Amino acid sequence: MRKLIITEKANAARRISTILSDGKSKSESGKDVTVIKFEAGGDEYTVVSLRGHILELDYPEEYNDWGGISPVDMVYAEPIKKVKVKSILNKIGEFVKTSDEIIIATDFDREGELIGMETVTAVNADLSKVKRAKFSALTKGEVEKAFSELTEPDKKLADAAEARQIIDLSWGAVLTRLVSLSSGQVGKNFMSVGRVQSPTLKLLVDRHEEIENFVPVPFWNIIGKFGMLAFKGVHVKNPFWSKDDADKVMSAIADAKTGKVKAYTVSMKEEYRPAPFDTTMMQVEANKIGIPPSVAMKLAEDLYTSGYISYPRTENTEYPKSLSMKGVLEKLKDSEFKEEVEEILKQDKIVPSRGKKRTTDHPPIYPTAGASSDKMKGDKWKLYELIVRRFLATVGPNATAEITDCEIEVAGETFKADGYVQKDPGWKKYYKKYLKSAESRVPKLNVGGEIEIRSKNLEESETKPPYRYNQGSLIQEMDRLQLGTKSTRHEIIGKLFSRNYVEGNNLIPTASGTALTKSLEKHGGGITEPEMTSKLESDMIDISEGNNTLTEVVKESQNMLFVVAKKITSEKEQFGEDIRSALRSEQFIGLCPTCGSSMTIKKSKNGKFIGCDGYPECARAYPLPRGAMIQTTETACPECGLAQLKIIRKGMPPVIQCIDPKCKCNTEKNNLGLCPTCHKGTIRIMFSKGGRRFAGCSEWPKCTQTYPLRPRGTVAPSGDQCAVCGAPEVQFNGHRECINPDCDTRGGKTRKTPVNKATVKKTGTKTVPTKKGTSTKTKKEIA
């Protein structure tokens, strides 16, 4: 018999061929199409690989005219399948004609079923010849079993996936057009709407709103330092929400010189190893070391195709039994992790950790070959190392820590001190690059003994707003809400950026992103809610289990969409106006003092700038600050009356400043003093394109004097020059120092090199137990 096997990706074609042919398969792969042939058990096999979906749902051409066709009329429009990769489909068409059996061997999931079915349907294959091989890992056992127990293809499962396609396209296309047309954003500036992107955007909008509306609540912590080590003890009633209550305690303990140890226990804590990497956690951890999810996926794909790591798109956090941990470790001996690997191999037994998520699509991400940092460079190496170290951590021993709990009584008030000391670092030894250590020592104490009080402080703090999402935490939240899939989440975030809905490293929605979300919340029929995805999910389960049909589910959804589309159409003007005004406010800076026209943000080939709409008659223009996120404001500069901008820079609080860099309000705070090199120019605070600040001479390029500035904290002029080197002295975080890091007053040449961006840690934010996200802000010394 002649048998045709269709796989989802090239690697699967290779693995299956090798397994079924006992290694005797021959690849005839062309440039575009992977084809492998072999004989086994008297049958002639041809294996062809797809590249995921090679067909795509879209509307027929007559719907291409956005202006000419009412979006309402598209609700029930019938989409067609368009061929994306003709070369593969043609090849399969040829082989199908001469095959007696066609075996779909795509991934064993909903999309896999559809990918297979849509392909055989598109080439008009005789469906009675079509069989399905179901395997959940590309191991010898699984694959052989799947091919010896072929089943019928599951039309219902494929239907479930197809229902999703149709519903996503109709809601997406109809609402995208309605929003774009009503807001006047057509052409390449169109505004998109979708089942996944719109709820994701709403997460950011909601968080932004929470932060903007946040009202800080003050609280007080009483903190003591004890004994020779001056270890920290905190009052058990922290935080105090009333200053009076805290003051009462402070005066009660005011005269105490010693405390009494009431309780003291030491215990060992076992610290478990982290779970193996699935795609989400890999993206989260990569993001922490400065590799955003989209870059991480690109690099992971690269590492996968060149054989360094396993398949990077997986939801699994449990290594399959068939995967030998020792085997992986042996391969890693051929790398610069050799010593660490050998140490791990010395364990009596190697039992890996496992996570909660268990699926059968692919194994967790693990290294499949050794590499070294002199051959592999940059972020690729950083990601590879992360994957290797994560793997090592999952097969290393547990860590142990010594935990000390201690209670000290001071004048009838109770303080608690917690000690944490790492004993056996275990797996952390291999993963410490990516961990924060937080050791705190409490010495050995005797219960009933006295202990000296070193200090008693009342620290005033206030509750803090929740953190903004970054790309890592957003991906985690999407994962939790089941928005998108492991393969698409990073692309969805990319979409929010390219549509200008969000900006910044910490994701902030733009005015238009916010306005769009608000309008859709009101009129979008639930498109901004994650529940639309959960409803779809349960509908798909119903279809695949035969409790509902594709036709019914699609019809129900489109009936809803029809109502929504009609309503929006009837209120089109009003619906679009909110978005239009948000778009205007995003661009509008203020009125031009020369000609009275609007000044707006404009784009040139050198980037964005502020220009007068009266151009070319009026040429008034201002540069925009570099390397920063800019928001427009409605306030005017008290100095010159021009408009002000809100400047948001990484690691710094937002600053409101005048659009004119020459305005006194800007020069005063940026001019640090006379240049000690040329004695002509002024040393000013400036920003590089990347947003890093430094100080440089205004006579540049004639004078090239520059100084690095500490990346965080406030820098202000002091008006004085350094007595030792003559460079300007500045106020840094309230204290004075010479701007010159090489100056003797700052320890001369012992200066550390500037901190690498990726390794900058967030400044300490210690949380208070009862309220979320609280942190210490100001200190008041009392004792």
Place this chain on the structure above:
DNA sequence: GCAAGGTC
């Protein structure tokens, strides 16, 4: 020029 889902 529309979505989201595969994969490269």
